[in-house]
Amino acid sequence: PGSVLIAAAINFLSAVLDIPTEGKWDAKEQKTKSCAEMGEKSAASELKESSGQTKAGPIKDNKPQASKNRSQAVHKNFDTETLVLTLICLFRSENKAPKNKKVTDYFPIRRSNRKTKAELKSEEHRHLDDLIKNGVEEGMEVKVIEGKGRGVFAVKGFKKGDFVVEYSGDLLELSEAKARETQYAQDPSTGCYMYYFQYQTKTYCVDATKESSRLGRLINHSKSGNCQTRLHPIEGTPHLILIASRDISADEELLYDYGDRSKTSISAHPWLKY
Numbered sequence: 001p002g003s004v005l006i007a008a009a010i011n012f013l014s015a016v017l018d019i020p021t022e023g024k025w026d027a028k029e030q031k032t033k034s035c036a037e038m039g040e041k042s043a044a045s046e047l048k049e050s051s052g053q054t055k056a057g058p059i060k061d062n063k064p065q066a067s068k069n070r071s072q073a074v075h076k077n078f079d080t081e082t083l084v085l086t087l088i089c090l091f092r093s094e095n096k097a098p099k100n101k102k103v104t105d106y107f108p109i110r111r112s113n114r115k116t117k118a119e120l121k122s123e124e125h126r127h128l129d130d131l132i133k134n135g136v137e138e139g140m141e142v143k144v145i146e147g148k149g150r151g152v153f154a155v156k157g158f159k160k161g162d163f164v165v166e167y168s169g170d171l172l173e174l175s176e177a178k179a180r181e182t183q184y185a186q187d188p189s190t191g192c193y194m195y196y197f198q199y200q201t202k203t204y205c206v207d208a209t210k211e212s213s214r215l216g217r218l219i220n221h222s223k224s225g226n227c228q229t230r231l232h233p234i235e236g237t238p239h240l241i242l243i244a245s246r247d248i249s250a251d252e253e254l255l256y257d258y259g260d261r262s263k264t265s266i267s268a269h270p271w272l273k274y
Contacts, residue, residue, distance in 0.1 A: 128163055128232055132239050137165050137215050140254065151253050152219045158248040164227055165254075167195060167216040167240040169208030177205035184209060192265075193217050195258075199231055199238040206240050216242060223274060225255035 115123075130136075139156035158164060172180065177194060184190040193208040208217035219227065219242065228245040231238050242256055258272060266272050 129234050131163055132166050140215050150218050152215050154248050154250055154252050156250055158244040160244050160246050162244045164242045164244055165216045167206055168214040169206045172205045172207055174203040219254050221258040222255035223257050225257055227254055227256040
């Protein structure tokens with residue numbers, strides 16, 4: 001493509017400047033000529049002109065007009081050859097010129113070590129799996145509150161979103177949970193430790209009525225609590241956990257909303273209103 005452009009430029013300039021050339025410039029025929037060959041030809045033309053030699057023989061002093069015409073013709077041919085030489089040299093020097101470098105030619109590409117949101121979420125899920133499977137209950141203690149009974153207090157700070165504890169008990173389907181609830185109703189001293197929830201279009205219940213060493217069952221109710229419930233499935237089985245809904249300081253009582261607003265429940269347990 002570069003040779004074609006040079007040929008077109010030579011033909012155009014020759015027509016505009018009225019520089020005679022022997023036919024149209026052929027890029028294929030001329031591209032093999034080197035700058036040195038063109039330089040030798042130009043030097044030979046200069047030597048002939050300085051010695052007074054032309055194709056017609058030596059210039060005679062008594063014909064100054066003829067000499068002038070022949071000198072102009074030689075000069076025009078010399079201009080054409082000089083133009084060709086210049087363009088060819090420029091074209092070849094451009095091809096040999098170094099190409100623009102990219103930053104990656106000097107510095108290796110750095111791969112980011114930052115994890116994607118999906119990777120971070122997967123890691124968090126596996127971390128919760130381990131805490132639940134191992135029954136981790138750290139940073140809490142049980143205290144007796146006058147006029148209220150037992151309560152769970154933080155002995156360390158929790159950040160918003162931190163895992164606090166699992167509400168651990170028997171996982172029941174709705175029919176079995178209702179049968180147990182009927183049984184517990186026959187004994188007024190039995191407390192309310194049954195938590196109902198929906199998971200994958202089915203209703204389940206975690207029954208923590210049976211006394212145990214697990215602390216989740218002892219966390220009290222408050223509509224403006226500092227914890228909230230969340231479902232965490234492990235291999236298809238739902239687990240009910242409590243996480244911090246805000247930053248929690250040490251010595252604060254841990255509280256969450258039981259979510260029971262039924263008239264029967266509020267009548268039996270008036271503290272559910274608060």
